[in-house]
Amino acid sequence: MGIYRDLGRSPGVFGILFAQLTARFPFGMLSIILLLHIEQAYGLYTYAGIVLACQSFGQAIAGPLMGRLMGVFGMRPVLSITTLVCSALLIAIAWVHLPLAVVAAMAFAMGIATPPVTPAVRTIYPKMVPGHQLSGLFSLDASAQEIIWVFGPVVAVFVSSQFGTEWGLMVAATFMLFGGLWFIATKAVGRVRIPQARRRFGAVLRHPTVVIATVAGFLFVASFAALEAGIVAIFGHGALEAGVVLAVFAGGSLLGGLLIGHRQMRPWSMLLRSLVVLIGTALCLFSFEAWWLSVVLFLGGLGTAPMFAALSTTVSATVKFSETAESYGWVGTGQLVGVALGSAFAGVAIDQYGPIGAIIVSIVFLMATVILSASCMRIIPDLQGRNATPIPDTEPVQLPNAAGSHVSD
Structure with missing residues (x-):
């Protein structure tokens, strides 16, 4: 646990951690709120699924593209424009009742304008702490991410059940706008410059580890979105038991992230961590009583944040710094699409x-997820005794030769 004390000594680490958490928090709320909002407005969960699928398709395009654009135009311009556009579309969906096709188109546009906070912050982290502390920072980030994916739906269910789904969407838009502005204003966002990648867009997918992290993240987060929808359906729209069960799940994840997530990753780490979550979720089938669901999901949650930490560490340790933003864009796309399609x-x-x-x-x-993790153990890096710092980008270096001229090395 001393690793987290050491992280606190690095200037700005906790500030940017809380800022990005606030900016990303709405994405833990949106799948459930949109599911409830569209179902209540149009009468069927299937219609809600259509809207969520359109949003997810937009996000699939936006994630890696926005990560790439941050290397061209800088982080602040890209983050500012996408935050304003996405917030405005969310508010419009909340209050303007339109035909389903129009709402689906707006959801697609909202997906396209998803602020690329995740690839931005995970590109910044290696520049803020020494290499031996990076796994611990990714673990802390993963624990924070679990607040997003698990406490987000708790807030969404509570606000929507007490005040209406329109106000649930307004709360999400408020977090997105003010959290995004806070994150954009941090010194680290202005100080860190992402080098412009030399290879064409999409070339990072030649790294097997990026593909593994993207697909595993998609499957893993889709499972949570489906689970959360199921918990809400078990207890009903207005019942607080759903929020309690999901909060306990979050508690298990936070504890697991703090105790396990910072440990050096081995090739079997993803397998063991995802297996813990599978066992806890499967035990839900034995009873839908709130106390039973709380117990088994707390146990399953112990593997959740550590799994996310493993995904981030895998990418960081295997790609060049100039490719990290786009790589995390693909991983983030996998997770956001997982939320939408799982719901x-x-x-x-x-x-x-x-x-x-x-x-x-x-x-x-x-x-x-478990099958994928087991089949990829030969590809996942063994970081025993190593750190997760990205591979440095190199430039041609001019070296003098014996005759006084210069040659490239």
Whole structure:
């Protein structure tokens, strides 16, 4: 635990951690709020799934593209424009009742304008702390991310059930706008310059580790989105038990992240961590009582934040610094698409089979995560005795030869 004390001694670390957490918090709320908002407005979870799928398609395009653009135009301009546009579209969806096709188009545009906070902050981290502390910082970030993905739905369910889904969307827009401005104003965002990548867009996907982290993140987060939708369906829109169960799940994840996530990653780390989550989720099938769900999801949560830390560490340790923003863009796209599609599949399953359908969808996604982690152990880096600092970019260096002229090395 001393690693977190050491991180606190690095100037600006906790400030940027809290700023990016606030800016990213709405994305833990949006899938559930949009699911409830569209279902109540149009009558079917399936329609909500269509809107979420459009949003996810936009996010799939935006994630790596915005990461790339930050290397061209700088972080602050890209973050500022996307934050303002995405917030405005969210407010419009909340208050203007339009045909479903128009709302779906707005959701797609909102996905395109998703602020690239995640690739920005994870590109900044290696410039803020020594290499031997980077795994600990990724672990702390992963624990914070769990606040987003698990406490976000708690806030979403509470506000939507007490004041209406319109106000739930307004709360999300407020977090996005003011959290984004806070993050943009931090010194680190202005100080760190992402080198312009030399290779064409998408070339980072030649790194097997980037593909693994993207696909694993998609499957892993989709399972949570389906699980959260199932929990809400079990207890109903207005019941606070859903929020309590999800909060306990978050508590297990936070504890797991702080105790386990900073440990040096080994090739089998992703397998063990995802397996813990699978076991906890599968045990939900034995009872839908709130106390039982709280117990088993707390246990499953112990592997959640450590799994996210492993994904970030895998990417950081295997790509060049100039490629980190785009790489994290792809990983972030996988996770955001996972949220949307996990909720969409869960919505259809709830319409057809009830809450148990969403739980089964979650289990299927987790089983796929475990299988992927097991099959990729030969590719995942062994960081025993190593740090996760990105590979430095190199420039041609002019060296004098014996005759006094220069040659490139």
